[in-house]
Amino acid sequence: MTTSLSRGPVTCFGVHILDILGRPVSEIPPGQHSILIDEIRATAAGTAAGTSVDLAKLGVDVRNVGAIGDDILGDFTLRLLSDNGVDTRLISRFPSTRTSATILPIRPNGERPALHMPGANGDFTAAHLTADQLDAITGSALVHFGGIDAMTALDPVAVGEWAAKAKLNGALVTMDVLRNGDSHALHALEPVLLHTDWFCPNDEQLRTLTGEEDLGNAARMVLALGAGGVAVTQGEQGCRIIDGDVDVTLPALKVEVLDTTGCGDGFDAGFITGLLAGLTPVQCGWVGTVCGSLVATGLGSDAGITNLDQVVSILSGLNDDDAREGARALSTTQVA
Numbered sequence: 001m002t003t004s005l006s007r008g009p010v011t012c013f014g015v016h017i018l019d020i021l022g023r024p025v026s027e028i029p030p031g032q033h034s035i036l037i038d039e040i041r042a043t044a045a046g047t048a049a050g051t052s053v054d055l056a057k058l059g060v061d062v063r064n065v066g067a068i069g070d071d072i073l074g075d076f077t078l079r080l081l082s083d084n085g086v087d088t089r090l091i092s093r094f095p096s097t098r099t100s101a102t103i104l105p106i107r108p109n110g111e112r113p114a115l116h117m118p119g120a121n122g123d124f125t126a127a128h129l130t131a132d133q134l135d136a137i138t139g140s141a142l143v144h145f146g147g148i149d150a151m152t153a154l155d156p157v158a159v160g161e162w163a164a165k166a167k168l169n170g171a172l173v174t175m176d177v178l179r180n181g182d183s184h185a186l187h188a189l190e191p192v193l194l195h196t197d198w199f200c201p202n203d204e205q206l207r208t209l210t211g212e213e214d215l216g217n218a219a220r221m222v223l224a225l226g227a228g229g230v231a232v233t234q235g236e237q238g239c240r241i242i243d244g245d246v247d248v249t250l251p252a253l254k255v256e257v258l259d260t261t262g263c264g265d266g267f268d269a270g271f272i273t274g275l276l277a278g279l280t281p282v283q284c285g286w287v288g289t290v291c292g293s294l295v296a297t298g299l300g301s302d303a304g305i306t307n308l309d310q311v312v313s314i315l316s317g318l319n320d321d322d323a324r325e326g327a328r329a330l331s332t333t334q335v336a
Helices: 049-057 072-083 131-138 156-168 183-193 203-210 215-224 263-276 281-295 308-316 321-331
Strands: 003-005 010-014 017-023 039-045 062-069 091-094 101-105 115-117 142-146 172-176 229-233 239-243 247-250 333-335
Touching: 010 049, 010 131, 017 072, 039 049, 039 072, 049 062, 049 072, 049 142, 049 263, 062 072, 062 131, 072 091, 131 156, 142 156, 142 263, 156 172, 156 183, 172 183, 172 263, 183 203, 183 215, 203 215, 203 229, 215 229, 215 239, 229 263, 229 281, 239 281, 247 281, 263 281, 263 321, 281 308, 281 321, 308 321
Parallel strands: 003 333, 010 062, 010 142, 017 101, 062 091, 142 172
Antiparallel strands: 017 039, 101 115, 229 239, 239 247
């Protein structure tokens, strides 16, 4: 049986960051000394931008809404996005504003301490949203809200209204966060969670937002706020998929970890691709797991993933019925 895969459009609204990464970095040299490292890269990152690049690699029609500065870092960010197939025409450029950027010295074990410069992400308000941007959000097959917790000038009530309109028009709504928040941050997200089909934080973020150490209890708190389901990533422990009917933990794949930057964005992209194809939540979790593991094998949030065929091939080789069924569904889809 051939199923129908909606290729979108998907709109990613949220944080856009230019990442500058180097590896391996065991220490910062003293004074004005230097050390030699193997690799330096720049990538379009952040919970909206990073996810959109991976979605585009998976063949999804994706467009972004958010803000960058009018500086050369912004020019470079747009170039990186567009070169990967992301539609950047609805990204706002704020005059006399810096593009958010992060320097990441990646440790030999893949850990990623960060030196971050806030920029245009924190300046975006609901009043900045144009009619075309609103039309994109409310007229998508799926809208992904990425990192709105870090958009400090943005009114979550307004974002909740946008999500409600998107849902009314038949869209799926997903959301991920950028920071480890607290109960106040969770309360601020409530207007959006009320209309969110899947909330996709990592385990530390979910625990700090809810104040619950047990992930099951933490997820149920989020479900009580209106979210349809929670897909929480747990690093080397895999991921856990929880909704009203399912509570399943999927193991991580064994890969040689080079850099953990953007693994969550890769998971989001895979999970979203599964949703667009009509896969079950657990099958979506497997697609996300494969994509997140691929990102970990290279430097930066855009590493590892080549295309959907690559992901399907890996899924097909896993010793799990849901993973293999997800692979079959993805490999027999037709573009809607």
